[in-house]
Amino acid sequence: MARPRAFVLWLACNGRLATKDRLRRFGLINDENCIFCHQRETHNHLFFGCHTLKDVWLKVLMWLQVVHDPKEWHEELPWMMQTCNGKRWKYAFLKCAVTETMYHVWKHRN
Template identity: 50%
Template sequence: MKGKTITRKVYKLLREDYPLVNWKTTMYQNMARPRAVSFSEENINHLFFVCTELKLIWQKVLRWLKIDHVPMDWTAELRWITRHSKGKGWKAQLLKSAAAETVYALWKYRNDVCFGNK
């Protein structure tokens, strides 16, 4: 029992303070959505491959890498990335890095827009 108390105290010391948000009234079925978030039900497929703005960013990253590819839905895209980034060559490593960084940046952008950080 003592270990749980210490863990709880350390957690409270380390975590950053954020304002409390009533999630149910703020986000659940909220139709007043920012520009980067659609009125449709949001999921990973919509966010990265249906949302026109964010899909365009991934297309531009691929174009910058000189990769001729039309993004598909999330499952197909993940299969495509996995298939084309096998091995340890620089092209495979570059595609893996570009995909990971793009997904991270888009997700961070989406969260910043949704939660008022931008």
């Protein structure tokens, strides 16, 4: 059985999370506004476009002592895959922090 954190990360990486723009396309909701900043919620916006959540990412990266300015989702996914691919403990810790941050953003949003 998949752990919820890893499953949310897998869904995010494959563009399968039920973000508000997707739910609206399926006719399930009318409101597409982000609960954090009230702009249109998309996959990219939820994780890297929202100013409130970008501050969260910057604080996590600063805590890890990683110098990086989060960009758009299509740029961040390759960066995460390349950066988290190392064998040293710092890379494993970064991978864990990315997984946990994405899970808690999604959990808080819901």
